[in-house]
Amino acid sequence: MTTLIARIRILVAAIAVLIVAGLTTPAMSQQVNPTEQSIKEEQLLRELNRVQGRGSIPDVRSYTIEQPRGRDWREFHEVTLKWIGAIAILGMLGVLVLFFLIRGMVRIEGGRSGRTLVRFNSFERFVHWMTATCFIVLALSGLNISFGKELLLPWMGPEGFTTWSQWVKYAHIYLNFPFTLGVMLIFLMWIAWNIPSRGDVEWVKAGGGIVGHGHPPARRFNAGQKMIYWIVVLGGGAVAVSGYFLMFPFYATDIAGMQVAQIVHAVVAMLFVAAMLGHIYIGTIGMQGAFEAMGSGTVDVNWAKQHHSLWLQQQEAKGRVAPPAEGKMQPAE
Amino acid sequence: MARMKFLCDADRCIECNACVTACKNEHEVPWGINRRRVVTINDGKPGERSVSMACMHCTDAPCAAVCPVNCFYTTADAVVLHSKDLCIGCGYCFYACPFGAPQYPRVGNFGSRGKMDKCTYCAGGPETDGSEAEFVKYGANRLAEGKLPLCAEMCSTKSLLAGDGEIIAQIYKERVAKRGYGSGAWGWQTAYRETIAT
Numbered sequence: 001m002t003t004l005i006a007r008i009r010i011l012v013a014a015i016a017v018l019i020v021a022g023l024t025t026p027a028m029s030q031q032v033n034p035t036e037q038s039i040k041e042e043q044l045l046r047e048l049n050r051v052q053g054r055g056s057i058p059d060v061r062s063y064t065i066e067q068p069r070g071r072d073w074r075e076f077h078e079v080t081l082k083w084i085g086a087i088a089i090l091g092m093l094g095v096l097v098l099f100f101l102i103r104g105m106v107r108i109e110g111g112r113s114g115r116t117l118v119r120f121n122s123f124e125r126f127v128h129w130m131t132a133t134c135f136i137v138l139a140l141s142g143l144n145i146s147f148g149k150e151l152l153l154p155w156m157g158p159e160g161f162t163t164w165s166q167w168v169k170y171a172h173i174y175l176n177f178p179f180t181l182g183v184m185l186i187f188l189m190w191i192a193w194n195i196p197s198r199g200d201v202e203w204v205k206a207g208g209g210i211v212g213h214g215h216p217p218a219r220r221f222n223a224g225q226k227m228i229y230w231i232v233v234l235g236g237g238a239v240a241v242s243g244y245f246l247m248f249p250f251y252a253t254d255i256a257g258m259q260v261a262q263i264v265h266a267v268v269a270m271l272f273v274a275a276m277l278g279h280i281y282i283g284t285i286g287m288q289g290a291f292e293a294m295g296s297g298t299v300d301v302n303w304a305k306q307h308h309s310l311w312l313q314q315q316e317a318k319g320r321v322a323p324p325a326e327g328k329m330q331p332a333e
Numbered sequence: 334m335a336r337m338k339f340l341c342d343a344d345r346c347i348e349c350n351a352c353v354t355a356c357k358n359e360h361e362v363p364w365g366i367n368r369r370r371v372v373t374i375n376d377g378k379p380g381e382r383s384v385s386m387a388c389m390h391c392t393d394a395p396c397a398a399v400c401p402v403n404c405f406y407t408t409a410d411a412v413v414l415h416s417k418d419l420c421i422g423c424g425y426c427f428y429a430c431p432f433g434a435p436q437y438p439r440v441g442n443f444g445s446r447g448k449m450d451k452c453t454y455c456a457g458g459p460e461t462d463g464s465e466a467e468f469v470k471y472g473a474n475r476l477a478e479g480k481l482p483l484c485a486e487m488c489s490t491k492s493l494l495a496g497d498g499e500i501i502a503q504i505y506k507e508r509v510a511k512r513g514y515g516s517g518a519w520g521w522q523t524a525y526r527e528t529i530a531t
Contacts, residue, residue, distance in 0.1 A: 038343070038380040041517045051384075051519070053374035056350060062370045062433060065386040068523045070429040074395040077425070145401045145423065153403060162402050162419045169421055249424065259428050 041066070061250065073259040081266050085146055088274040096281045106287040108303050116298040117312070117321045124189060125297055131182030131232075134175045139273045141168035146266065176243055183236035186229070193220040194229040199310075220311040228279050235272040239265055335497035336411045337454055338525065339485070340505055341385045344516035345492035348373055348383040352484035352493055356387070359455070359483045360472025366436045368452040369484050382516070385484070385493050388413065388434035388452035389524035396426035396435060410476065412454040417470045422446040431523045454495070455482040502529045 044051045051066035120128070144152065144165060153161045200223035206216035208224050216222070221229065245253055245261035253261065283290050289303035301321060304312040315321055348371050356362065356369045369387035394413045397405035404419035405426075415426075424446055426435040437446030448470075457474030460467035467474060475483060485495035494501040502518075509515045509531040518529045 038382045038516065039375050041519050041522075044374070051372075051374065053372040053382075053384075054376040055370050055372045056348075057353070057367050057370055059365070059367060059370075062367060063372050064433055065370075065372045065384060066431055066520055066523060067433065068431045070395050070431045071523075074399050074429045077399050077429070145425075149401055149403050158403070158416075158419055162404070162421060165402050166421045169423060246424070255428060255433070262428060 061254075064255070067255060069256060069259065073262070076263055077266070081146060081263075081270070084267060085143070085270040085273075088270050089277070092274040092277045096277065096286075100281075100285065105285060108289045108300060109306055110302055112289070112300045113302040115301040115322055117301060117304060117315055118297055119293040119299045119304075120297050122297065125294055127182055127185045127189065128294055130178055131186060131236075134179035134182060135276065137168075137171050137175050138179055139269070139276070141172040142266075142269055143273070144168050145172075146270075173247060176240065176247075179236070180240040183232060183240065186236075187233045190221070190229060194226045196223075196226060199223075200226060215306055215309065217309045218307065218311065219314075220308060222308065224282075228275070231272065231275045235268050235275070238268045239272065242268070336499075337390060337496065338411075338498035338501060338521075339387065339389055339454075339482075340494040340501045340521070340529075341519050342492045342494065342505055342508065342516055343382045343384050343519055344508075344512070344514075345490040346371065346383040346385055347490055347492070349489060352385050352488055355483045355487050356452070359475075360453075361468075362450070362472065363438055366438065366450050368434075368436075368450070384519045385488075386432055386520065387484070388430075388454070389432055389520050390452075390454055391431075391524040392526060395429040395431070399425045399429040401425060406459070408456060410454075410456070412456045412476070414453055414456060414458055414471075415449065415451070416459045417448040417450075418459075420448045422448055432520060455480070498525070505529055506531055 041051060045066070045068065049067075049069060050064055052064040055063045148161065148165060152164070156164060197219075199217065199219065203216040203218055203223040206214040208216065208222065242261040242265035246258060246265065249258060283294065287307075289300050293299045301312065304315075312321075350371050353367060353369050353371060357367065360368070362368055369385060371383055371385045373381055373383045375381040390411060390413045392411070394405065394407070396415075397403075397407070397413060400415075401423060402419050402421055404417075404421075405413060405415045407413055422437060422445070424435075424437070426449060427433075427437075434451045435449045436451065437449055439445055439447045453471050453474075455473060455475035457463075457467045457477065458471035460470065462474050462477035473483075475481065480486065482495045485493045488494075494504060505515075505518065506529060515529075515531045522528050
């Protein structure tokens with residue numbers, strides 16, 4: 001009996017060995033080298049335009065080992081952006097100089113009346129100038145990143161230019177907070193007067209009184225000022241959001257996202273600077289009596305009549321126009 | 334002068350990370366920065382590949398092109414180096430680099446990244462070769478001593494090759510001819526605008 005069991009056991013074992021051998025032999029005979037068919041770089045770049053895998057160091061960002069898209073961003077930053085910036089900013093300056101030579105300063109017709117009314121209260125002026133000074137510093141420090149190495153580096157020298165760039169980089173990084181606050185306050189405090197209306201179409205058709213010599217009626221803000229308002233609100237919003245993506249790297253985006261954020265930031269900023277040059281022009285040498293609206297906060301009644309007739313009527317109806325100041329007549333410029 | 338390049342023969346890389354460790358030790362690279370790293374693609378699946386990657390010292394390097402303060406320079410051996418005295422830590426080289434080579438010692442919020450650090454091809458920086466100041470900022474300058482980068486020198490399978498581009502390409506070609514298939518010169522097309530015909 002025991003010998004029979006032992007024989008069966010041997011038989012079963014022999015069959016098992018044969019089965020295992022039968023299963024493995026064909027696979028062994030094929031001799032495939034698995035690494036020969038391994039993943040190829042070209043394949044990954046074609047599919048994802050990037051090569052990434054898994055590593056053993058804690059920095060997960062380092063697991064992306066190749067991202068040729070940086071080349072495209074470089075082309076944008078070194079060529080496209082410089083052209084956009086140069087054309088927008090120099091083009092705007094050229095247009096303004098030409099316009100000033102042809103049209104000259106838009107004067108208050110009939111001269112100053114000597115009577116004034118409040119246009120912007122102290123809070124409005126504070127917000128405006130806070131935003132404006134921040135904007136100028138941010139614009140110049142931003143332009144330093146884009147054009148500094150061509151324009152300033154040759155005469156500042158490498159060490160001097162680095163020290164300067166380091167400082168303006170910090171200015172750029174910290175002054176964006178009051179700037180963003182200013183843009184938000186501008187949005188809130190002037191939104192009521194900046195909703196586009198039918199009168200804006202008439203105003204634009206009449207050339208805004210600056211291209212032609214007509215006096216299209218306007219409320220507190222005319223179509224041109226509404227445009228500036230929306231450029232500041234939307235442009236300012238876009239540069240702020242894209243800027244924060246860059247200031248807090250990897251919180252919300254990866255490298256590809258930061259490249260896009262930088263492109264948006266730079267293009268919007270260049271156009272923003274160009275638009276603000278136009279704004280500064282009209283607010284200073286382009287129009288008599290305009291600067292004091294943001295300077296002292298009051299404007300001449302004749303200026304208001306010429307540029308914001310509907311607003312003046314409204315203010316007069318509310319009794320907000322001061323009577324003629326005796327012996328304090330302003331000299332005609 | 335030679336045109337120095339890196340070449341990682343992915344068929345031989347066994348993901349031992351010795352190159353990463355050697356680099357960190359040789360240059361006393363600060364905590365959190367890895368000038369070289371090994372990444373495995375399709376890890377655990379058939380046909381996985383490990384590639385050791387660092388700065389490839391590109392031809393017409395994008396980092397140098399986008400740097401707003403021009404702190405990069407290329408040596409006679411075509412090694413791309415930078416000056417930490419001139420770097421302002423803006424992060425632009427990091428956006429432009431196809432290989433994720435530039436790294437910064439700090440987290441980087443508010444742009445306070447500190448001076449950029451990357452692989453120097455064991456060639457130091459603008460300071461006097463082998464000086465203490467050079468070592469503190471950039472690590473060892475092996476090239477000045479006539480030695481090649483340590484990562485490649487001590488690679489146990491000789492997967493990672495460093496040296497004159499033509500010579501290492503020739504070694505790779507001979508390997509491909511012998512074993513019958515290539516593994517791709519990872520990063521070459523992006524960095525040098527050429528591949529190795531095999």
